[in-house]
Amino acid sequence: MAPARQDRFVAWLERWGLEESGPPLEWAAVFGRRSDVVLDIGFGHGESVLDLARRQPAVDIVGIEVHTPGVATVLDAIESDGLRNVRVVFGDGLRFLDRVSAETLASVRVLFPDPWPKPRQHHRRMVAADTVAAFTDRLCVGGTLHLATDITDYAAAMRVAADGEPRLTGGPVDRSTADRPLTRFEQRGIAEGRTATDLLYARR
Numbered sequence: 722m723a724p725a726r727q728d729r730f731v732a733w734l735e736r737w738g739l740e741e742s743g744p745p746l747e748w749a750a751v752f753g754r755r756s757d758v759v760l761d762i763g764f765g766h767g768e769s770v771l772d773l774a775r776r777q778p779a780v781d782i783v784g785i786e787v788h789t790p791g792v793a794t795v796l797d798a799i800e801s802d803g804l805r806n807v808r809v810v811f812g813d814g815l816r817f818l819d820r821v822s823a824e825t826l827a828s829v830r831v832l833f834p835d836p837w838p839k840p841r842q843h844h845r846r847m848v849a850a851d852t853v854a855a856f857t858d859r860l861c862v863g864g865t866l867h868l869a870t871d872i873t874d875y876a877a878a879m880r881v882a883a884d885g886e887p888r889l890t891g892g893p894v895d896r897s898t899a900d901r902p903l904t905r906f907e908q909r910g911i912a913e914g915r916t917a918t919d920l921l922y923a924r925r
């Protein structure tokens with residue numbers, strides 16, 4: 722980053738960022754209101770976070786990403802569009818869960834998590850039985866877990882993990898009804914011949 726951009730990044734992260742680690746957060750204190758709070762883990766370039774923030778100003782969104790350019794893009798948009806319903810965690814989404822109290826989220830979204838395609842890499846995949854349980858802990862009753870991937874065996878593994886979580890009910894939904902934009906990442910998959918699977922579950 723050029724020095725001026727770097728300075729803006731640091732200042733805006735100070736303004737709109739949440740630390741990855743620390744004490745549990747009170748959403749009403751973070752956002753200054755009572756609202757439905759959505760966690761979007763691994764937002765990439767930020768399309769899904771910004772789309773939801775613009776379409777649903779009454780909803781508050783915490784986007785989490787480890788990749789600097791994506792975080793910078795979202796911070797730029799928060800500032801330029803005056804979005805007040807987005808906070809950014811520049812860090813690890815799974816570690817951040819320690820700051821999220823049980824039954825406080827309206828939704829958790831993990832859209833196109835890194836595929837780790839080789840069998841010896843599968844243990845690195847973000848969505849598995851233990852993480853699905855951790856996401857579910859944080860959902861209010863009726864809150865949703867939205868997962869998407871265009872990697873066939875990952876979709877099947879996600880489904881096994883979510884179907885195996887007794888507090889969840891749901892399954893695959895049609896892409897046309899999945900509430901998310903077409904991202905650069907999904908577009909690349911389509912160009913390479915892949916099709917996305919969306920899985921939508923609700924906490925009983």
Ligand SMILES: C[S@@+](CC[C@H](N)C(=O)[O-])C[C@H]1O[C@@H](n2cnc3c(N)ncnc32)[C@H](O)[C@@H]1O
Pocket residue numbers: 762763764765766769785786787788791812813814815831832833834835836847904905906907
């Ligand atoms: C394949 S991209 C998908 C991005 C976006 N969700 C989309 O649908 O276009 C996956 C993203 O997850 C991020 N990521 C991977 N592990 C993460 C973690 N532990 N915490 C937060 N972000 C993570 C990566 O940096 C990457 O940007």
